[in-house]
Amino acid sequence: MLLAIDCGNTNTVFSIWDGSKFVATWRTSTEHQRTADQYYVWLSTLMQHSKVAVDIDAVIISSTVPRVVFNLRVLADRYFNCRPLVVGKPDCALPIAPRVDEGTTVGPDRLVNAAGAYSRHGGNLIVVDFGTATTFDVVAADGAYVGGVIAPGVNLSLEALHRAAAALPHVDISRPTGVIGRNTVACMQSGIFWGYVGLVKEICARIRAEYDAPMRIIGTGGLARLFEQVETLFDHIEDDLTMHGLTVIHQFNKEQE
Numbered sequence: 001m002l003l004a005i006d007c008g009n010t011n012t013v014f015s016i017w018d019g020s021k022f023v024a025t026w027r028t029s030t031e032h033q034r035t036a037d038q039y040y041v042w043l044s045t046l047m048q049h050s051k052v053a054v055d056i057d058a059v060i061i062s063s064t065v066p067r068v069v070f071n072l073r074v075l076a077d078r079y080f081n082c083r084p085l086v087v088g089k090p091d092c093a094l095p096i097a098p099r100v101d102e103g104t105t106v107g108p109d110r111l112v113n114a115a116g117a118y119s120r121h122g123g124n125l126i127v128v129d130f131g132t133a134t135t136f137d138v139v140a141a142d143g144a145y146v147g148g149v150i151a152p153g154v155n156l157s158l159e160a161l162h163r164a165a166a167a168l169p170h171v172d173i174s175r176p177t178g179v180i181g182r183n184t185v186a187c188m189q190s191g192i193f194w195g196y197v198g199l200v201k202e203i204c205a206r207i208r209a210e211y212d213a214p215m216r217i218i219g220t221g222g223l224a225r226l227f228e229q230v231e232t233l234f235d236h237i238e239d240d241l242t243m244h245g246l247t248v249i250h251q252f253n254k255e256q257e
Contacts, residue, residue, distance in 0.1 A: 001054045003080065004246040005072055007063035008109065009132040014043060015243045016054055022243065024052045032067035036074035059084035060092075060250045062108040062242065085253055087112055087246070095252045098145040109242060110137045111145055115252075116245025117218050118143035121236060124213055126204050128234065129241075130221030132156060134196070136203055138211065149203050154196055154223055161188060175229055193227075200233050 002017040007030055015025040026046050047054070059076035061084050063069050069086060076084040085092045087108040095115055098106050113127045114137055123141035128134070133156070136149040152160070154173050162170040171185050173192055181187030208215050219227075219234035220241040227233055238244070 001056050002058045002060065002247065002250055003056045003076075004243050004250070005059065005061045005063075006109070006112070006242045006246065007061065007065055007068050007072070009064055012068070013243065015240075015246075016052065016056065017243075017247050018054070022240065023054065024050055025240075025243070030065055030068065032065060034068070034071060036071045036078055039071065039075045040079045056080045056082075058082055058250065058254075060087070060246050061085070062087040062112045062246060064107055064109050085250060087249060092249065093253050093256055094249065096143040096145075099140070100145070100147055106145060107135075110135060110148065112242050112245035112249065113137050113220065114139045114143070114145040114245070115248045116238070116241045116243075119244065119248045120238065120241075121216060121218060124211075124215045126207055126215055126217045127241070128200055128204070128217060128219050128221075128224070130154060130219075130223040130227075134199070136207065138207060138215075141213075149207070151199060151203070154192060158188070158192055173223065173226065175226060193230075197227060197231050197233065200227065201231070204233075 004015045004017055006013045010030060011027050012030045013025060013027050015022045059080055059082055061069060061072050073084055076082055094111060100106060113129055117125050117127045118139055123139055123143055125139040127137040127139060132153045134151045134153050138146050138148050140146045158171060158173060161168050171188050174189055176186060176190040176193050179190055179194060181190045204217055216235040219237045224237050228237060
C-alpha cells in the first residue's frame with residue numbers, strides 16, 4: 001500500500017491508499033524538529049488504534065517545508081524499507097511538465113493539485129486552495145500547470161490583524177449574519193469573509209479573461225465549503241484533492257519503471 005504525505009506550512013497529512021481508496025487519513029502539526037522515530041511512534045499508534053492493518057511498501061511526499069523532508073525520507077527508509085518519491089525532485093516525474101518561466105521553482109503542493117484536478121476534471125481549470133496561503137493554480141487543457149496567483153491565507157490575515165492592531169482580538173473565521181458588523185468581532189469576520197469572497201470572484205474572473213477560454217473553478221482546502229455556503233464560487237469542491245494528486249503522480253512514476 002501507498003503512504004501519501006502532504007506536508008504544509010501548518011499541518012501535515014498522512015493518508016494510506018490501497019489502490020482504489022484511502023483507508024485512513026491522519027493530520028498532525030508541521031514541526032521541522034520532529035524525528036523519523038517520533039513520526040513512526042505517532043503513526044503506528046494511530047494505525048493500531050484505528051485497527052488499520054496495512055503493509056506499506058511505497059511512500060510519496062509533497063512538502064512546502066524543505067526542512068521536514070529529510071526526516072520523512074528516513075521514516076520511509078527505516079520503517080517501510082522503501083525509497084520515497086518526493087514531488088519536485090528530479091527522480092519524481094510529473095504526468096505533464098509545468099510551463100512557467102525558466103528557472104522558476106513551483107511549489108510541490110501546486111503541482112500535486114494540478115495533477116489531481118486534471119485527473120478528475122480534465123483541463124482548463126482554476127484550482128483555489130485555501131491553505132496557509134490562498135493559491136490559484138491554472139491548469140491548461142493538457143493538464144500542465146501554467147501559473148497562478150498567491151494571496152495571504154484567511155487565517156494568516158486574521159492573525160496579522162490581531163498582531164498588528166492591539167485593540168483587535170483574535171477571532172475565528174465564520175459566516176457572518178450580515179455585512180455590517182455591530183461589534184468588533186462581527187466587523188472583523190465580515191471583512192475577512194466577504195473580502196475573500198470578493199478576492200476569489202475577482203481573481204478568477206480576471207484569470208478567465210486573460211486565459212480567454214472557458215474554465216471551471218475547483219475549490220479545495222478546509223475553508224472552501226464555508227465560503228460555498230453563501231456564494232456559488234466553485235464548480236466543484238474536492239476535499240482530498242492534494243492526496244488524490246499524490247496517488248496520480250505515484251501511479252505515473254510506477255508505470256514509467
